[in-house]
Amino acid sequence: AKILSRHLSVIPMRARKTTDFFKGVPMVHFESRPPGASYPATWRAASIVTGWIAFILALPFMGAIALLVRLTSRGPAIFSQERIGCEGKTFTMYKFRTMYDQADEMRELLDEFNEAGGALFKIRNDPRVTPVGRFLRRFSLDELPQLYNVARGDMVWVGPRPLPSRDFGKYEHQWQYGRLSGMPGLTCFWQISGRSDMDFTSMCLLDIYYLRNRNWIMDMSILLRTFWAVIFAKGAY
16 A cells, blocks of 8 residues: 555554655555454454453442542543444444533534544543543543443454544545444554544554554554553553
8 A cells, every 4th residue: 555655654664665756745655464364353252252351350440430520520420422333333432421511512613623633533631621531531541431342342452443423524535434444443553653642644544554464463562552552641632
């Protein structure tokens, strides 16, 4: 596949191959090593089994977080939202609520401040986020309810992060929809490459690179690196 060289830094060095030009624009060709035909199904099955184990073990801790959220701001402890998964199928994704109640109604007023572009919405110092929510986001604790999504088979441990269904039509280029060709995940390449600092185009490039090259070693590596990115709050806001 070929990509604009200005986004090259997000693709691992070992994947780079040759550089050429298209209408004066520098392009880079990178190699793909497609996973075996059975890998996606095997990875999903492994994610479901380990997802249930992790979900059950995390329940006491999640209960404490839920209580903290409820006691410090109005609204439910759990936030649910329709997300786009593999091949455009929708599912309900769960998170701890990190924003004030009715925050969705303020979204359109903040669109002009979006720092990520495209279908990804990220702004620093989002006024909708509660003090407790800011702490949960810093260490990705708000994502813990998604262990239930993994256990149910809606998601896997590693895969493209699912975006809200309302943003489905905001993809800027047709090739970006390629990130929907695999199961959505709890974490992926962009989670270990800057998290909130990543723009939408770079995120799509990493997602597509992952889907074309995924294997057990890559998935385990991403999971381990995600742990360190979360511990040190790398790129989170």
